[in-house]
Amino acid sequence: MGPGDTAEGGDQADSFAYLDATVPGDDMPAPAEITDFDPAREELVLPYDPAGPAPDAAIETAGDDAVVTIDGTPKIVLRGMGGQLTADHLVQAPFVPGL
Numbered sequence: 001m002g003p004g005d006t007a008e009g010g011d012q013a014d015s016f017a018y019l020d021a022t023v024p025g026d027d028m029p030a031p032a033e034i035t036d037f038d039p040a041r042e043e044l045v046l047p048y049d050p051a052g053p054a055p056d057a058a059i060e061t062a063g064d065d066a067v068v069t070i071d072g073t074p075k076i077v078l079r080g081m082g083g084q085l086t087a088d089h090l091v092q093a094p095f096v097p098g099l
Contacts, residue, residue, distance in 0.1 A: 001016065001017070001018055001019070001032045001034075002018065002019050002020065002032060003020065003029035003030065003031065003032060003075070004029045004030045004031075004032065005032045005033070006032070006033045006034075006035065007032065007033070007034050007035070008034070008035045008036050009034075009036055009037075009042065010036070013038070013041040013042055014041075014042045015042065015043050015045055016034055016037070016042065016043070016044050016045065017044075017045040017046075017047060018032060018044065018045070018046055018047075018068075018075065018076055019047060020070065020075060031067070031074045031075050031076055031077050032075065032076045032077070033076070033077045033078075033079060034076065034077070034078045034079065035079045036079075037078045037079075037081055039081070039084060039085055039089050043089070043091050044068070044076070044078075044089060044090055044091065045091045045092075045093055046068075046070065046090055046091065046092045046093070047092075047093050047094070047095030048092060048093070048094060048095060049094075049095065049096070050094035050095075050096065054092045055070045055071050055092070056070070056071050056072070057069070057070050057087060057090050057092060058087055059085045059086060059087055059089070059090070060074075061082040061083050062077075062082065063082055064079075064080055064082045065077050065078060065079055065080065065081060065082050066078040066081035066082055066083075066084065066085045068090065
């Protein structure tokens with residue numbers, strides 16, 4: 001999923017991957033949303049280019065929701081997960097496009 005997408009995994013355990021397709025200087029797109037994240041069974045993967053450093057990813061609470069920020073910018077909203085997640089729920093993984 002990417003900026004502005006909405007994801008729902010259903011009843012099975014899922015691995016949600018967020019690919020940030022934002023271009024510097026473009027208008028900020030809406031964050032992606034996950035509507036049914038279950039931290040006991042699912043993971044949120046944040047792929048990054050291994051040619052550079054891993055992004056600074058954090059989780060904040062906004063009302064009933066959790067918000068994943070990447071380098072200080074809100075990127076993913078996890079509906080209903082406010083106060084239930086920590087950065088330990090994020091999996092940062094090197095990703096090389098084209099391989």
